[in-house]
Amino acid sequence: MKNNIIITGFMGVGKSRTARALAASTGLFALDTDDLIESITHSSISAFFAAHGEPAFRALEQQVANWIESSVDHTIVSTGGGFFMVENILDLGHVFFLDADFDAIYKRLLAQPGNRQIAKRPLFQDPDQARKRYYDRLPLYRKNAHYILKTEGRESSVIALQIRDILRSKGLLPVQPDRPFF
Numbered sequence: 001m002k003n004n005i006i007i008t009g010f011m012g013v014g015k016s017r018t019a020r021a022l023a024a025s026t027g028l029f030a031l032d033t034d035d036l037i038e039s040i041t042h043s044s045i046s047a048f049f050a051a052h053g054e055p056a057f058r059a060l061e062q063q064v065a066n067w068i069e070s071s072v073d074h075t076i077v078s079t080g081g082g083f084f085m086v087e088n089i090l091d092l093g094h095v096f097f098l099d100a101d102f103d104a105i106y107k108r109l110l111a112q113p114g115n116r117q118i119a120k121r122p123l124f125q126d127p128d129q130a131r132k133r134y135y136d137r138l139p140l141y142r143k144n145a146h147y148i149l150k151t152e153g154r155e156s157s158v159i160a161l162q163i164r165d166i167l168r169s170k171g172l173l174p175v176q177p178d179r180p181f182f
C-alpha cells in the first residue's frame, strides 16, 4: 500500500476543504481527483458528464487512480464522490471516509449562495436520486476505507487535526513535513 492520505465521501461532505486544512497542518501537498480530470479534459465536470456520460468519467477516475498508484507518494488526495469505486482504492494510501447524514449534507449544500454547490454537481440535480445514491453507496464507502470519521457539525479544520493525530499516532507522517505552515 502507498503512503498517501486519501479522503473519500459523498458529494458535498467537505473532502476538498478537509484536504486543504490537512495540507496546512502537516506541510504535505494536496491534490484533488476532480481537478486532475478537469485539467486533462480541459472541461468542467458537469460539461464532461453532459458530453461523454458517467462511464467515460469513471474510466478517467480509474486512470487517475492508476497514476496515483504508480507515481504519487506522501500526498493528500481529495476525491470525487464516486472515486472510492476505483478497483485499487485501498492500495493508494490510508483511506479516510468522511461520514455525514444525507440530510446534513443536503442542507449545507442548499445553504450556499446562488445554488452553486448543487449546480456544479451533475449527480445532485435530483435530490431524491441523490438520496438513493447515497444509501446505495454507504456500505461500500465503509468497506472501501481504512478509517471512518463522523463529520456532522464539525469544521474541516477539526477533522483535519483528527486525521493528522491518527496518522501521527501510527507513525505514518513523515518527520520533516510534520510542521504547520499556518
Ligand code: S3P
Residues within 6 Å of the ligand: 009, 010, 011, 012, 034, 045, 079, 080, 081, 082, 083, 121, 122, 123
Ligand atoms: C461524483 C462526485 C463529484 C464529481 C462527479 C461525480 C459522484 O465530486 O466527481 O460529479 O459520483 O459522487 P464531489 O464529491 O466533489 O461533488
